[in-house]
Amino acid sequence: MGENSLKKKVVSSMFWAFSERVMAQGISFVLSIIIARLLMPSDYGIIALVIVFINLANVFVSTGIGESLIQKKDADDMDFSTVFYCSLVLSLFLYVILFLFAPDIGHFYRNDELIWVLRSLALIIPITSIGTVQQAYVSKKMLFKKFFFSTLGGTIISGLTGVLMAYCGLGMWSLVAQYLINSLVNTIVLFFIVKWRPKLLFSINSAKALVGFGWKLVAANFINTTYGELRSLIIGKYYTMADLAYYNRGNQLPGLLITNIDTAIGKVVFPVMAESNDDIFRLKSLTSRAMKTTSYIIFPLMIGLMSVAHSLILFLLTEKWLFSVPYLQICCVYWLFQPMQTANWQAIKALGRSDLLVRLEIIKKIIGISMLLVSMNISVYAIVVSNAIFAGISMIINMIPNKKLMNYTMMEQFRDLAPSLALSVVMGGSIYTITWIHLPVPVTLLLQILCGVVIYVGGSFVLKLDSFKYLSGMVSKTVKTRSRRVSAKSY
8 A cells, every 4th residue: 555545544544533433422421411410429330330340351352353353464254254253152151151140249249239230231242242343344444434323323322312211210220221222233333334244154273363363462451451440349349339430430531532532543543553564664653643643632631621620520410429520630640641551552562562562461460459459448539549650650661662662762752742741731730720710610611621722722833733733734634635525526
């Protein structure tokens, strides 16, 4: 693929990946706010705990093997069909395990309501497995427009169902229905709009080759997911469901923003990196661009969110959720480090060094778990603070290998990140001072957002930040291209 052709494909893919995330999560966020105002924090606490077990099981189905199809340049129908059947059988096995052990989990947490909630939500696992290969096919072919329609449909239908059930007083079961319907609609729509279909093909050799690469990614992702969910498991066991709900709500908004931005960029960047893994200079350039672009977007979002946290929670969720404000602010610090971790992770993965990823995760999690064991006996707040500190340590650990792998030093990485970080800090500090005026909450929040946008975008223009020029140029080209296409069709 030529340089211009690849660049056009990346721009188009980035547009659709971002559109999918922004539209779906924007709608989901609005609907979740409505539901949160109708339900009590304890309802969310139970669902948050159950979702931990679903996420852990889903690692084996939705990651690793699917990514091995993307990484393998000559993957054919035999490979895709083999992965489909392996994924489906594994998902059914995992569902049976969770169904059988649900009573034990409920008794461990001294909450029998968990049993049937877990058994119901665990249906997400086999549902998701059906669409795993379609997702890999879309990512490999960079047909991200397909994701836009499947995700949007699932989000709207499931969100409206959840709101209606919550309004009717069905409590946490409205959230159960929302999760299940979202997964089901996503899978059905994607299955019909993606051309690939499983064939009656299966190869032991193909399974061994793909699993040989994929199991290491599964192991790394499982370690990472387990560590990420460990806090919820501990808070749910040693503290109250309300505490878990406040922590979960505080982590949800920054996590939602960063995960979706990171996921959208990662979906586009990893296939391109994998295609360029035999050109170290080009891979380094792609990694640098990914870090600068994501940090340019993520830094102002997180620092700005820290500054408006109190006003935002009070305005959107009412006073009953104010205990989540400090958790939200500290979680913003945690997610601030994500772009550096992800970009380096994607580069190592594109080089096929999944063995190195496993070793890095083991080292990081030993450090993180040690910090968690100390903080868990202090308070929930201490647990969250220790996690933010660990994120900084994790960032450094992820940066180190790429000096040797592609000569991308830590100093170069920090230099790529510094302009966006400095401007974001200035912006965050400026908009925080607006709270000193003691205006009505809606007015304060509106002023903070408007001033934040003006300061950051205006500062980017004045300082001629590289990422600002890159993104504005990309948007401008995309708009012009689509305008020309519309004009051509009109004739």
